[in-house]
Amino acid sequence: MHPFFFTVIGAIFILSVVIAKLLLYGRDKFYLNFLLTLAIVGVAWYALIYLLTNSGQIKNYPYLFNKGLPFYYAIAPCLYLYFRGSLQPQHSRFKKNDLFHFLIVIPAIISIIPYNLLSLQAQQAVVNRVVADVQFAFSNSAYIVEPWHWFTFPLSACVYTFFQIRLTYQSAKQEAQHKQTINWIYFFSGVCAVIYLGMLVINITILQNRAHIWFILHEGSLVLFLCFCLLILSFMFFINPELIYGLSKRAAVAGNNLEQYRPLLAGEKARPKTVDTKLAQQVTLAIKEQELFRRPGLNLSELASVLDIQNHKLSELFNNHYQLNFSTYINNLRIEYIRGRLEQGDWKQFTLEAIALEAGFSSRNTFFNAFKKVMNTTPSAYLASLKALQTA
Structure with missing residues (x-):
């Protein structure tokens, strides 16, 4: 198996664990966790389709092909709204204005309709052609999403990430904000920005060099770099469990309660936690x-x-x-x-x-x-x- 695929499989597995943890913990912030879950599902779905398409296994799952574009467009808006609600409590609940951020999904839904109206046999024929000739996946066929989406999706994500970083910068000026949380959001947003920009560069390169698509997707150093960035991004959901799941780091260590007793076992006095x-x-x-x-x-x-x-x-x-x-x-x-x-x-x-x-x-x-x-x-x-x- 290609080393790219091992990295992507690892990221998908970790993201699946994150989704499970969100369902188990953090029920006190349902709306925010729904946004985060939706964003993670979009990322995991993108990684899964990349894996299936580039390995040729998509031919066995034609019903999965050409479904995820609306999720991809929703990733960045969901992350922006999630961090806004986490940093600004007045935005932690659903408001009708939040729906405007998802208008960008509508063109994506329209683009995938033709393929999804096909019979399963016709979908299989389209997928078989994609497997036989990867260039077809970037063609102007009515059953393939229009090439301009590969520009607008990462561009829109970059714009949202910019506002996400700007929001974090403004929140960092407030004394009440935890420096660790602010730094985590900065780093998380930076990794997201690198991934979006890298995707944009790859898509531009592919559309300008259609004859070398296979090499770009399988041997390109930028693709390998982005795969590792995706793996790093997935691990980051375990670095700040207090923000993500509402758990302290100590409580997040897989049920290991020994930490709270270690000072006593070592003969030290446990330091009382300060309370405002x-x-x-x-x-x-x-x-x-x-x-x-x-x-x-x-x-x-x-x-x-x-x-x-x-x-x-x-x-x-x-x-x-x-x-x-x-x-x-x-x-x-x-x-x-x-x-x-x-x-x-x-x-x-x-x-x-x-x-x-x-x-x-x-x-x-x-x-x-x-x-x-x-x-x-x-x-x-x-x-x-x-x-x-x-x-x-």
Whole structure:
């Protein structure tokens, strides 16, 4: 197998692991993780099609060919919106204006329609011709995406990356921003820019030297360099787990909890983590006095947006000060609210489920599980004992 392919296969595998981790962690920022997942899917799909096309294996998967162009155009906008939401909490939730960034995908969808309207047999014929003559993949055939896309896709990505770097530069001026996070975004954006520019150069070279397409794609040093850049990019998702998954680096080491005990094992005193008490008071007052916990589906990103606090700052506060994850803390407040309502006798006018919905629980099962976890009894049993006391 060609060394290029080993590199690409490795990158695809790592990106798949990243997608799995995004599905498992970081549920408190659903919108941002959706954007990041979409971008990673686009990158992985591009790498997969490159692998299949240049190895000739695409002939066995004609239904995969000519599908990914809309995803490619969405990669850079998704990354830009993701980093904007991560650096600026007011943009961490979906807004209708965000859809304008995806208008660029429409021409790509139009371009792939002719091929995808073909029968499977006709698609197989097109793919067979691509395998037999790679120049056909860059032709003006109605069933191949127009060559100008190979210019506009990387160019648009470069423009978005420029604004991404500019956004990071502006955010770096704020004292609240972590220098490590800013440097990570700078480096990540730089690798992306190198890949986009390299793709642009390769596509221009191919369109000007169609007779040497096979050599450019299989033996060209620039292609090998970009493959390694893709591998580096995939590894970067494990360098800053706090930003990506909402995990501290210590918690991200594959379930290895030994780190927190090492100072004790070495005879050293564990250093207490500093907590911003002013920020803790601000968050506590806002959540309790404004009863933000009663908002159904409240997540960390939404709370960060309401309080105008960065996601990672809020995440650190819950881990270090409250020493609870976000959902547990909010559910505890909801149970406390429900207990107060029940003790006031509100159960006479409302059902348990109605009170739970007012408290912010989105489902009966979630309420029952949270109540039992906090009170060590079921809501119905607690209510029965409460009735007995009030009637005694």
